[in-house]
Amino acid sequence: MLSCHSCSRNVISGPEAKSAFELLKHQFDFSLNDSFDTQAIGDLCDRRRSLLKIDGGSIALNVMVYAKGASKLRPLVVLNSIDFPMPPSKGFCETMRLAGFQVIYIERPGFGCSRGLPEALLTNQAIETGAAVMTEAAVIQRLLSQLQLGEFVLLCMGSSNPVGYRLAKLNQKVALTVFSNAMFNQDAWSVFRPEWFQHSLKQAMRSRTAMKLSILGTKLALKRSPSLFYRQVLQKSAGDLKYFEANKQDFLAASLNYQNMTASMIAYDVRTSMQIDSILSENCFKDDNCVTFTSNEADANWRRGLQVESERLSLPITFASEGDFFAPYLCPGHLINTIEQYG
Numbered sequence: 001m002l003s004c005h006s007c008s009r010n011v012i013s014g015p016e017a018k019s020a021f022e023l024l025k026h027q028f029d030f031s032l033n034d035s036f037d038t039q040a041i042g043d044l045c046d047r048r049r050s051l052l053k054i055d056g057g058s059i060a061l062n063v064m065v066y067a068k069g070a071s072k073l074r075p076l077v078v079l080n081s082i083d084f085p086m087p088p089s090k091g092f093c094e095t096m097r098l099a100g101f102q103v104i105y106i107e108r109p110g111f112g113c114s115r116g117l118p119e120a121l122l123t124n125q126a127i128e129t130g131a132a133v134m135t136e137a138a139v140i141q142r143l144l145s146q147l148q149l150g151e152f153v154l155l156c157m158g159s160s161n162p163v164g165y166r167l168a169k170l171n172q173k174v175a176l177t178v179f180s181n182a183m184f185n186q187d188a189w190s191v192f193r194p195e196w197f198q199h200s201l202k203q204a205m206r207s208r209t210a211m212k213l214s215i216l217g218t219k220l221a222l223k224r225s226p227s228l229f230y231r232q233v234l235q236k237s238a239g240d241l242k243y244f245e246a247n248k249q250d251f252l253a254a255s256l257n258y259q260n261m262t263a264s265m266i267a268y269d270v271r272t273s274m275q276i277d278s279i280l281s282e283n284c285f286k287d288d289n290c291v292t293f294t295s296n297e298a299d300a301n302w303r304r305g306l307q308v309e310s311e312r313l314s315l316p317i318t319f320a321s322e323g324d325f326f327a328p329y330l331c332p333g334h335l336i337n338t339i340e341q342y343g
């Protein structure tokens with residue numbers, strides 16, 4: 001029987017691999033047509049998620065608590081982005097544990113096994129007015145209350161940042177909010193690669209029909225070759241590519257999670273991230289303990305725009321040494337130093 005904690009680096013396939021992954025089919029949606037690294041299976045076991053009902057109702061979100069049962073660890077709550085709806089790597093989680101943090105990953109509504117927002121909240125008006133994202137923030141706020149955490153650090157990845165902007169103000173137990181790869185209200189189109197992907201996103205912002213076509217095209221590209229898709233999207237960052245190569249099984253699962261998302265949930269997430277957010281007024285975070293997290297490897301125009309926006313919003317900004325989308329995961333030491341400095 002395959003052990004989740006004593007895996008070698010051998011590659012397995014066929015019945016043995018299928019048997020191991022059958023145990024995880026409710027947590028991770030892998031195709032069983034490929035070969036899998038036994039170490040990757042062990043890593044997934046250590047990051048198994050549980051579906052938690054909120055207030056005993058019909059709404060439930062998938063949650064991973066790393067090193068469950070460990071005491072005296074400070075919670076680090078991570079919210080996923082649309083580009084990578086998976087927990088951070090075991091290596092990241094373990095590094096944070098050794099530094100005194102317990103990674104708690106929350107799979108946002110509509111991703112993976114987490115139930116999506118009601119369709120009535122995914123209309124153009126609800127998205128444009130911010131009603132949809134405020135509802136999502138309220139749902140996650142209820143879950144955080146249910147988890148009965150003490151003071152915690154909130155790490156928002158990519159498209160989860162609009163939710164994070166609101167949680168930073170809603171939840172009194174957030175000691176520090178880290179906005180990683182946040183759009184804010186800058187013109188951020190130049191960061192998306194390849195060019196066809198950038199063009200597709202621009203078209204998608206103009207109409208629901210264009211959005212559906214864009215989503216269909218992205219799903220087809222992911223279905224055809226997840227590895228090729230992610231290498232193209234991450235091509236501008238050597239660090240992000242390194243993270244991909246080290247965690248390919250996670251990216252395969254992420255691509256399948258994306259395939260299972262509804263078009264309306266994807267449209268909501270993309271539009272909420274890219275549109276002007278009315279909450280981001282001048283000095284918005286002057287009275288909140290928040291920080292912008294990026295890296296020196298990010299696009300130069302993006303970094304300049306991020307600095308301007310951070311100053312406008314009264315946010316300090318910190319630069320890791322590598323990565324872009326995955327800078328915190330690649331540079332846990334820099335994240336720990338950032339938390340110590342600001343949190």
